[in-house]
Amino acid sequence: MNKTDLGKNCLISISVILLYFFWPTVLKAFWETFGGGTSVTLGMFIYNVVGYAILVGILVAIYYKPLKENWIKFCKDKKKIVSILKYTAILFIGVLICNSILKYVFDVGVIENEADLLVQFEKSPIWILLMVTVYYPIVEVIVFQKTIRQVIEKPWIFIFVSSIFFGYFNIAFSKITLETLLGTLPYIFLNAVLAFSYYKKDNIMVPIGTKMLYNLVVTIISFL
């Protein structure tokens, strides 16, 4: 990749990252500007669903060509199911080990981000199920992996930067303490496996599919 392409990719990546993080604020600002109240209504729900769907649409539109190519390649891949199952199994084993170390070595329980998700899941399982199995796998893999991969060609640096980036932003909204910092370990591991699968298969559909399956199974287990 030449310098001009790299510069262009870097600009697109930064725009996508900023768009992802400021989109909720943009949605909220529009809602308030056009007279939407602060009380929870059906209108607000529909507005948010449409708003988040638009974000997915924008991200897909930005990366339309590579996503389409990856999708065609993915459909033709005979080992796609095996790959997704393999990486999902690695995720389960790894995250289980990380959580066990956190619990029994460092005495770290459920971190704030997970606790919030569990509370929200009890309040509205359908919404959270949709978010964790459709929205987050597509959007987060694009934001935390595709954007970084566009700029960083060296595989191990890409995996490292992408995983630290993902781990950090899973706790950035909480109070940052030693406990929450240690709590990033499973997230860093999770993203590292997904980023590795992306590098190895050279197809973004593999980490997206793996994350969808992983999140679905975790959600079902939480529901039981």
Next chain:
Amino acid sequence: MKLEMFQGEALKILDSQVESLTVQVGAIAGNANNATNLNYVIIGLVVVIIVLIVITLLGNKK
């Protein structure tokens, strides 16, 4: 009479659907309320952007 009962039941179902949806909106609103430490998010974003720019400027061929 039967029609009134049917309408009553239909309204009850609609009410429960709206209630369920409003709970779900609450969950979305909860996401926004969690953003209490925006400073950390902004610091993180600045760091990521700097890293991407530096790597781009240095070049990073395989």
